[in-house]
Amino acid sequence: MINPYLPLPVKVQKITIENETKDLKTFDLEFCDKNDAEWFKYTCGQFAELSLLGIGEVPIGIASSPMDNRILQFTVKRYPIGVVSSTLHNLSEGDTIGIRGPFGNGFPMKDFEGSNLAIIGGGFALTTLRSLTKYIIHEKNRSRFGEITIMVAARDPGEMLYKYDLEEWSKREDIKLIRTIDREVDGWTGKVGFAAPVLKEISPSSGNAYAIVCGPPIMIKTCIAVLLELGFKASQIFNSLEMRMKCGIGKCGRCNIGSKYVCKDGPVFSYTQLEKLPQEY
Amino acid sequence: MMKEIETRIKEVVKDLFTQNKIDLFIGYSKGSLPLTSSPCFITKSEDIEKLVWNSFCSNNLAVYLPRIFNPQPRKKEKIELPRIGILAKGCDARSIVVLIKEHQIARDNVFILGIVCQGMGDRKKIRNDIEITGAEEKNGRITIVDENKKEIELKREELLSDCCIECQHATPPIHDILIESGNQRPAAPKGGGRDFEKKSIEDRWNLFQEEISKCIRCYACRQACPNCYCRECFADQTKPRWIGVTDHISDVMFYQIGRIFHQAGRCVDCGACVRACPMGIDLRVFTHKLVRDAKELFDYEAGVFLEEGLLLATFKPEDKQEFISEP
Amino acid sequence: MIEEKIIKKNRLNAMLQELSKEYSIYIPAGENGDFRFCELRDTNDELVFWDYRNTRISPKEILFPHSEILYEFSRDESHQFSISQNNDDQRKMKNVILGIRPCDARAIGFLDRVFIGEPNERFVDPYYLKRRIHTIIISLACNRPQISCFCTSLNGRPDGEEGADIIAFDIGEEILLKTVTEKGKEFIKESSKWLGNVKKSDIDKKNKIFKESAKRINSRVSVEKVKEKLDDSFEADFWNEIHRKCLGCGICTFLCSTCHCFDITDETSADRGKRIKCWDSCMYPLFTLHASGHNPRPNYKERMRQRIMHKFNYCPENFKELFCVGCGRCIRNCPVNLDIREVINQVSQLK
Numbered sequence: 001m002i003n004p005y006l007p008l009p010v011k012v013q014k015i016t017i018e019n020e021t022k023d024l025k026t027f028d029l030e031f032c033d034k035n036d037a038e039w040f041k042y043t044c045g046q047f048a049e050l051s052l053l054g055i056g057e058v059p060i061g062i063a064s065s066p067m068d069n070r071i072l073q074f075t076v077k078r079y080p081i082g083v084v085s086s087t088l089h090n091l092s093e094g095d096t097i098g099i100r101g102p103f104g105n106g107f108p109m110k111d112f113e114g115s116n117l118a119i120i121g122g123g124f125a126l127t128t129l130r131s132l133t134k135y136i137i138h139e140k141n142r143s144r145f146g147e148i149t150i151m152v153a154a155r156d157p158g159e160m161l162y163k164y165d166l167e168e169w170s171k172r173e174d175i176k177l178i179r180t181i182d183r184e185v186d187g188w189t190g191k192v193g194f195a196a197p198v199l200k201e202i203s204p205s206s207g208n209a210y211a212i213v214c215g216p217p218i219m220i221k222t223c224i225a226v227l228l229e230l231g232f233k234a235s236q237i238f239n240s241l242e243m244r245m246k247c248g249i250g251k252c253g254r255c256n257i258g259s260k261y262v263c264k265d266g267p268v269f270s271y272t273q274l275e276k277l278p279q280e281y
Numbered sequence: 282m283m284k285e286i287e288t289r290i291k292e293v294v295k296d297l298f299t300q301n302k303i304d305l306f307i308g309y310s311k312g313s314l315p316l317t318s319s320p321c322f323i324t325k326s327e328d329i330e331k332l333v334w335n336s337f338c339s340n341n342l343a344v345y346l347p348r349i350f351n352p353q354p355r356k357k358e359k360i361e362l363p364r365i366g367i368l369a370k371g372c373d374a375r376s377i378v379v380l381i382k383e384h385q386i387a388r389d390n391v392f393i394l395g396i397v398c399q400g401m402g403d404r405k406k407i408r409n410d411i412e413i414t415g416a417e418e419k420n421g422r423i424t425i426v427d428e429n430k431k432e433i434e435l436k437r438e439e440l441l442s443d444c445c446i447e448c449q450h451a452t453p454p455i456h457d458i459l460i461e462s463g464n465q466r467p468a469a470p471k472g473g474g475r476d477f478e479k480k481s482i483e484d485r486w487n488l489f490q491e492e493i494s495k496c497i498r499c500y501a502c503r504q505a506c507p508n509c510y511c512r513e514c515f516a517d518q519t520k521p522r523w524i525g526v527t528d529h530i531s532d533v534m535f536y537q538i539g540r541i542f543h544q545a546g547r548c549v550d551c552g553a554c555v556r557a558c559p560m561g562i563d564l565r566v567f568t569h570k571l572v573r574d575a576k577e578l579f580d581y582e583a584g585v586f587l588e589e590g591l592l593l594a595t596f597k598p599e600d601k602q603e604f605i606s607e608p
Numbered sequence: 609m610i611e612e613k614i615i616k617k618n619r620l621n622a623m624l625q626e627l628s629k630e631y632s633i634y635i636p637a638g639e640n641g642d643f644r645f646c647e648l649r650d651t652n653d654e655l656v657f658w659d660y661r662n663t664r665i666s667p668k669e670i671l672f673p674h675s676e677i678l679y680e681f682s683r684d685e686s687h688q689f690s691i692s693q694n695n696d697d698q699r700k701m702k703n704v705i706l707g708i709r710p711c712d713a714r715a716i717g718f719l720d721r722v723f724i725g726e727p728n729e730r731f732v733d734p735y736y737l738k739r740r741i742h743t744i745i746i747s748l749a750c751n752r753p754q755i756s757c758f759c760t761s762l763n764g765r766p767d768g769e770e771g772a773d774i775i776a777f778d779i780g781e782e783i784l785l786k787t788v789t790e791k792g793k794e795f796i797k798e799s800s801k802w803l804g805n806v807k808k809s810d811i812d813k814k815n816k817i818f819k820e821s822a823k824r825i826n827s828r829v830s831v832e833k834v835k836e837k838l839d840d841s842f843e844a845d846f847w848n849e850i851h852r853k854c855l856g857c858g859i860c861t862f863l864c865s866t867c868h869c870f871d872i873t874d875e876t877s878a879d880r881g882k883r884i885k886c887w888d889s890c891m892y893p894l895f896t897l898h899a900s901g902h903n904p905r906p907n908y909k910e911r912m913r914q915r916i917m918h919k920f921n922y923c924p925e926n927f928k929e930l931f932c933v934g935c936g937r938c939i940r941n942c943p944v945n946l947d948i949r950e951v952i953n954q955v956s957q958l959k
Contacts (some may be wrong), residue, residue, distance in 0.1 A: 004731045005678050005872070005883070006691065053681045053689045053883070054876035058899070082899030083520050096688040243904070244896050246872045249731035251722060252888070253869030253918070254895050257904075258842075259925035264731075278842040280904050312945040314756060319945035320853040340944060344855065353893065353906065410641025410661065414755050428755075428824070497665065497674060500892075501857035505943050517894050525875045527675035527886050557943035559664065559859045561642065 004249050007051035007098025008036040010072065012091055018075060020158030024124050025089055026063065029072045029099065040102065042066055044109060044132040045240060045268045048101030049248050050074060050088065058084040059245045059263070062102065063127040065134035067141070072099070075127045075161065103248040104267045107132055107212065107238065116146035118204040120223055122153040122195050122215025126161045128240055128267075129214050133169070142174065149176045149204045153195035153219065156181050157188055178202055196222035206231035212238045217281075224271060237271035241281055257281050282462060283418065286396065287334035289460050290368065293394055297366050298326040303392055306366040307345055309338040315416035315425065316404040316440075320345070335418055336437055339401035340505075341553040342367055343376035347385045347510035362390045370398035372444075372551035374453030375584025376507040379547055381455075382591055385510055395456025400445035402437065403556065443565060444552035454585050477566050478573070489534070489567065495560040496533040498526065502564055503540055505557035508547050515539055537564075545571045546592030549584045611787045611796055613803035614810055617658070620783065623802040624706075625651035631702045631744075634670050636663050645670055645705070657707045658778050661752045666865035666937060667708045668719060671739050674862075675886040678735065678872070682880045703743040706776075711759045711933040713747040713771035715865035716740075721927045722868050735885070744795050746785070747772035751821050756936030758827040758949060764933055766825065767818040779813045829952045831920075831930060837958045838921035842913070844958060850951060851912035853944045858889035860938035860948070861915065866931045869895070890914045916951055 014028035027050075031037040042048075042062055049057040064073035078089040091097070107128075117136070121129040129150075136145050150169065154160040160179065170177045179190035180198045191198050195215065204211065211232055213223050220239055227237055243255035243262040250264030258277040260266065269277075290308065297303045310321035310331040318338045321331055350362060369377060374395055380386045407413060407425065411433075415426035421437045453459065477485060500516070503509040515523050516536045524539070525532040541564070550572050554564045575581045578601045581592045615623065624633055628651050636643040636657040643663045683689040708716075723736035750757075750766035759765065769775050773792030777784040784806060787793045796803065861867040871888035874881055888895060891911050897903045905911050923931035932948070939947050 001732065001734055001737070003693075003734045005734075005885075009689065052687065053683050053691075054874050054881040056874055057872065079899040079901070081520055081901065083522075085899055086520075091687070095686045098689065242898070244898050246870070246888075249733075251731070251733055251868075251870075252872070253890065254888070256914075256918070256922060258917075259922035280842075280910065313939070313947040313950060314945065317945045322849075322852045345853075348908075408640050412661070412752070412754055428752075497862055498887075499858035499862045499889075501855070501859050501943055504855040504857035517892075525884075526871060526873050527875070527884055529675060553943075557855070557857065557859075559863060559941040561664075 004100065005247070007049070007053070007057075007100045008040065009033070009096050010036075010099050012093055012095045012097065013071065015091065015093055018124075018161050018163075023078045023089075024075055024159075024161065025078075026073055026075045026162075027088070027091070029074065029097070030070055031072075032096065037070060040072075040099075042102035043106035044135050045106035045128045046102040046104045047128070047248075047263075047267060048072075048074070048099050048103060049245070050076070050084070051098030051100055052084055052087050053098060055087045056084045057100070057246070058082070058088070059103070059242075059248060061128035061131070061240065061267070063130050065131050065138065067135055067138045075124065077124050100248060103263055105265065107240075107268050109135075112136075112210055113144045114146065114208075116205065116207075116209040117148050118209060118211040118227075119148065119150045120153075120195065120199060120211060120213045120215070121151070122219040122223075123155070123159075124161055125214035125216070125240070126152060127214075129212065130162055130165060132212065133175075134165070137169070137172065137175065146208065147176070148174065149178070149202065151178045151180070151195065151199060151202065153180050153198070153215065154182075156183065156185055176202075194222070195219045196226050199223055199226045200229070203230055206233075206236065210236050210238060212240075214240045234271040234275055239269055239271065239274060240267045241269060242267065243281060283335050286460055286462060287332065290334055290394065290396075291329050291332055293458055293460075294323065294329050294332065294366060295326055297392060298329070302364065303366040304363040305349075306332075306368075307342045308332045308368040308394075309334065309340070309342075312337065314404075315413045316402065316407075316423075334396075336399070336402040336423065336440070337404070338368075338370070339403065339442065339552070339556060341373050341376055341507055341551040342369065343373050343380060343507040344505060344553065346377065346380060346391065347507070350386050350390070351510070351512075353512065362387055364390050364392070366392040366394060369393050369395050369453050369456065370401070371448060371450040371453050372398070372549050374455050375450060375549035376551060378455050378584040378587050379549060380507060380510075381587060383547075393453065393456045393458075395453030395459040397453075397459065397462045398445075398448070398451045399437075399462050400441045400448060400451070402440035403442040403552075404440075405556075405561065406440045406442075442552050442556070444550050444555070444569075448550070450582075450585065455587060475573075477570060490530060492562050492564075492566065493534055493537050494530050495562050496528065496537060497560060498528055498533065498536065499559060501557040501559060502554035502562075505553040506544075507551075507553070508544055509540070537567075541567050541571070544568055546575045546579075546581060547583050548572050611793055612806040612811070613785045613796055613800075614782050614806050615785065615803050616782050617655070619802055620655060621651055621653075623799060624648060626802075627704060627799070631704045634667070634703060634705045636660050636707045638663075645708075657748075659752055660707075661754055662709050662712070662750075662935065662937075664937075664941075665863055666715065666935065667705060667712050668715065668865050668868075670703070670705055671716065671736060671743065672719060672723070672868060672870075675884055676735060678883045678885050680880070680882050684879060701742050703739065704746060705743060706746045707748045708745060708772075709750050709935070710747050710766060710768040710770075710772065710775070711750070711757075711764050711935040712865045713745055713775075714764055714768060715771065715933045715935070716745065717771035718866045718923075718927070718929060718931055718933075719868055721929070744774070744791060745772045746774045746776055746792075749775055749777045749818055749821070751778060751817060753821060753825045754936060754940070755827060756939040757825055757934060758829055758936060759934035760822065760825045761827075761829045761831055762930055762932055762934040766821040777814045777818065779810060779817060782810065784810055784814050827936075827949065829949045830956050831952060833956050834920045834930070834952055835924045837955050838917060841955070841958050842917070846954060846958060847909050847913045850954065851908045854891075854908050854912050854946055855944055856891055856893075856908055856911070857943065858887075858891055859941050859943065860946075861889040861891055862887055863937040863941055865933060865935050865937070866919070890918065916955070920952070920955070 009032040010029040016026040018024040060074045245255045246252040250261040255262040306323040309318040412428040524535040633648040637646040723733040773789045919931040
């Protein structure tokens with residue numbers, strides 16, 4: 001029997017500082033045991049518990065694509081009161097940590113196939129959206145999906161995540177990439193403004209489309225309002241939620257929103273589902 | 282007598298609402314089990330009839346004040362402080378004094394309806410295997426009915442909580458209105474409960490371990506205590522984490538020692554922690570030692586004089602120091 | 609086929625003595641009406657629980673202990689770690705829980721759904737499962753219900769069989785044992801040399817006693833509409849009032865026989881440590897506090913609502929069962945007499 005509480009050892013291959021505030025770092029992890037890598041099959045939108053023995057665990061969305069073999073990526077924000085995130089930020093390349101997972105439902109990739117996708121990410125909630133994008137644009141998968149619009153919102157250019165990927169994506173013909181920042185900054189060539197108005201401006205078509213929104217609560221709320229206005233139905237809109245978690249497997253009882261456990265029934269919910277759940281997140 | 286006091290309470294509360302002096306009154310209502318009363322929050326005069334007064338109005342109601350005046354999480358906007366009427370026995374009032382002195386409550390917003398307390402009963406004084414299906418209190422006697430409809434008559438005094446037996450402050454030291462309770466209880470025997478003190482250090486330690494080993498870390502003692510208003514209890518802190526969260530004796534002792542010592546010079550001996558404990562731990566053995574030490578070493582009793590400084594925040598040249606080297 | 613057997617009370621010690629070679633035996637132990645499940649150490653001790661009422665803490669603690677070591681680990685400076693699983697609390701692999709009341713046995717059935725789940729469950733709690741599959745539950749039909757007991761309102765009975773492998777009935781000098789599950793039948797077969805056959809008069813005696821016992825449970829609440837009412841009352845004003853006297857302690861959840869929320873935490877000294885699973889409570893603010901400082905249940909109100917919703921709405925949604933067995937522990941032990949029966953009644957009357 002699998003013991004879902006047991007972490008598998010992974011080695012920190014690379015640490016990338018993602019933003020100017022330096023409170024966001026991406027960790028490239030490689031399984032110490034090749035068999036574990038074989039076993040750890042995940043889909044876009046799933047998460048894992050990063051496990052620091054003696055410190056604790058933190059649930060983080062998987063930022064790498066299932067198509068990237070060997071390397072798992074996680075982007076972690078450091079919080080002053082977050083014991084685990086602070087310790088993670090003090091790690092060095094070559095250190096070993098544990099990982100438990102993959103957990104959660106992930107995005108409904110089968111449903112997405114054949115449709116146009118509007119991928120909307122704000123702040124540092126871009127992580128699983130990056131996994132999704134990287135998966136879709138992979139040469140083996142691209143033809144199965146329709147038009148792709150990606151909107152990335154950040155406070156200022158320095159806080160924009162995955163700049164290296166955005167640069168690459170911006171060069172592709174098959175992606176419409178929009179970057180926006182809250183306030184005008186010298187030399188900025190992208191859009192200026194909050195996510196919702198910019199989304200309204202670019203008005204992705206709701207015909208044969210899905211919209212996936214991840215970001216701070218206020219951004220999700222305003223963007224969903226815009227999407228509904230643009231004709232998206234609730235069933236065409238998806239979110240990924242965050243909650244405090246411990247077990248990751250729907251047992252410990254803390255990450256529920258109504259009768260749904262974010263760790264087990266989520267973290268991805270359609271807006272149809274969310275509408276039925278209490279506003280307690 | 283109890284009935285008369287109850288009527289008087291209702292009159293006073295009615296006046297307070299009629300004159301628009303309070304927004305909320307905290308008193309007691311009838312409990313759902315025999316020999317219990319339950320804290321009760323009255324916000325409109327229609328509900329005043331729910332208020333009761335009997336020998337089991339034992340909860341220390343002051344516990345609710347800090348959370349009303351300092352809501353968690355902190356609100357960004359400045360909140361309008363409610364005006365609260367509160368029923369206060371001697372010990373509740375002493376807790377209120379401590380809370381005022383420690384700047385946890387706004388005195389101007391609290392209307393204290395003081396009652397000279399006759400001491401409160403403790404349901405746990407009746408053996409657990411007697412199933413009490415009913416109880417009636419009359420003229421200082423309490424008749425309980427067991428599951429076989431057998432009546433057992435007890436004197437009120439037989440059921441009094443330990444802290445009430447030894448209480449020296451039946452009269453609330455602070456009040457806006459005081460309800461007398463007529464016949465005074467016989468003066469409490471002074472200096473009771475010295476058994477613990479007489480024991481050797483080893484025996485005390487053993488007794489402490491034995492008693493505390495029953496703890497299941499439900500934190501009822503902390504939550505029931507008006508003094509335990511810390512925004513973040515040391516037992517909950519994670520950065521740094523001071524203690525483990527298990528029920529292992531070492532973790533439990535650390536928690537209990539920490540909590541009990543935080544009561545030094547502050548504990549008013551209301552017994553709330555003892556009554557709340559679901560495991561029957563007699564925490565008072567330990568808290569009472571602190572109460573006695575404060576009295577004997579520094580002639581200090583918590584919550585008695587509003588004008589007096591806090592014991593641990595006051596230095597006097599003549600303060601004793603032996604306790605540091607000779608516990 | 610149900611089997612019924614009988615054993616004289618004074619023969620039970622001998623039987624337990626033999627069983628104890630193979631099984632850890634848990635019984636209610638205590639005095640003055642204050643009981644708690646303990647491992648039977650000395651099988652010569654007189655068994656005193658025949659007319660106990662119920663234990664203070666629910667026997668869930670045998671299968672789901674307050675604190676449990678998931679594994680131990682050691683690590684070096686670069687966080688390189690090695691894990692060892694500790695098995696020493698499984699000294700004897702097999703357990704018998706004897707004397708658990710039917711309400712609590714039923715609650716174990718509920719815990720099974722959480723920790724083990726359906727046969728195709730993606731994740732199973734291996735620690736719970738390991739104990740559970742090696743445990744025989746012999747419940748003791750309830751002959752001394754309390755005024756705070758309300759099992760009959762929640763599909764329970766003082767002689768209810770759900771959750772037990774065998775149910776025992778105290779009929780005076782003797783104990784009547786009735787098998788409920790295959791596991792129980794197997795166990796009875798193994799112990800057959802201690803057991804006698806049941807006479808018609810024994811059954812009559814049993815029926816009489818436990819009919820009487822059911823009549824003694826007079827406390828009733830109406831739960832029929834509770835789930836439905838709660839579906840639409842997440843935002844109801846009712847929650848603003850009902851929580852007010854709650855102190856926010858964990859008594860109701862810790863003593864509850866169906867509450868199952870837990871925390872996972874690490875304890876270390878230098879380079880060694882343990883990862884521990886231990887009871888947690890939705891009544892504590894830290895339960896849902898995010899590292900960002902955000903808390904979806906910041907106040908007493910939200911936490912109280914979560915407890916009630918979890919028991920009477922979310923669990924019925926997920927497990928088709930109200931997660932309360934009416935054992936009354938939370939009622940007897942709440943320091944402010946916040947009576948769950950009153951909460952249920954008020955919910956039932958919501959518009």
